Amino acid sequence: MGAPAYRRLDVDERRRQLLERGAELFTSHPYEELSMNRIAREVGISKALLYHYFPSKQAYFEETLNAWAEQLRERTEPDPGLSPLEQLTSSLDAFLALVEENAVAYRNLIRSAAGVAEIRELIEEVRRKTAARILDGLYPEGEAPPKARTAVSGWLWFMDGACLNWIEHRDIERGELRDLLLGVLMGSLLAAGAAPDLPPAG
Amino acid sequence: MGAPAYRRLDVDERRRQLLERGAELFTSHPYEELSMNRIAREVGISKALLYHYFPSKQAYFEETLNAWAEQLRERTEPDPGLSPLEQLTSSLDAFLALVEENAVAYRNLIRSAAGVAEIRELIEEVRRKTAARILDGLYPEGEAPPKARTAVSGWLWFMDGACLNWIEHRDIERGELRDLLLGVLMGSLLAAGAAPDLPPAG
DNA sequence: CAGCTTTGTCGACCATCGGTCAACAAGAGC
């Protein structure tokens, strides 16, 4: 009698709830360990309802990531008023701060992302764009030479590897890591034969 | 009638066959896309038989990798008669040659590795050991400082990123990539404040 | 308050996955 079997929510409200709880769950657990069934139970709804709102687990995951991605974009957006080196420094600093704030989420993302084809491509896309941004700063006109491109591409991997190591050990300061990363980027470009026309750090 | 429903093979022969075909399949397809069922069908046996010979998919995959891992160990084993820099150079060269010969397998490995927990740990193990080898060469006694450790750890990621980029574009020579990698390692250690006591390259 | 309609919601279902098991049958030895 009386007690309804379930509470009917407004579509937008339900969607908002699912995205919010999903973000919490996906950032605190690796993708592969979260089944749609479990998520549904955790939120208090049926799995079918989850699929009513999102076409697939991957799509759900991606939408869940949007807020985070937006923040990343905003916080690392370079200030065009600064010099190239200052832009890079401040973007890098913002990125590292974000990683530090969301250490678990970052680790889960890097780890589980590569396993899920779609998510991996999402990450590769970010890396590609970042690489293009850096290379475009170095070679405003024309295409970047292969070695420079390889160096920047490798450097982005370096960054993720170093960040994971940083998160794991937490025994160096963010500023130190930032300077290390900057130094490595300069060193890489130098080793690639591409002399960055930036003033030396110091 | 006569025709037997299946052919009975000697255990060793069957095992050899499974390892051989498994190596082919696992190196030409990503781990996640190969189901035990499909492998079994492909080899012409039942899935149950696969599990009779190998305790799990992961174990099967790892055994399949053994030949490759052995080759990696052999070919990158540093010659103690050479100087540290020469050791590193020749190991790196051997590694890059191996990657070049098995480009598809390498890409599949790196890609699927991050997604499959067990395989990821296998790769991380290799990275850890390689990092330890390098750091031990630099700091024979005592522990390496955090920044040096972070730099080496990041450099190993750099290597994979650069290799993937290299494989994808194939527009630089192996020697160039090797020199780039060496230069980046030196540059990273320098940026980390750890002065490698190696003679400068060139 | 009754009845109708809309649509948010769910239980039951599907194919496939990695993995297990009792039971069949191929082929060597007598």
Place this chain on the structure above:
DNA sequence: GCTCTTGTTGACCGATGGTCGACAAAGCTG
């Protein structure tokens, strides 16, 4: 030809991601 070892298999399990017809909660109409 018979037996016995053991390589081999079909059928099964619990989980997964994903689908679908049908129920029921709530807004609207009388």
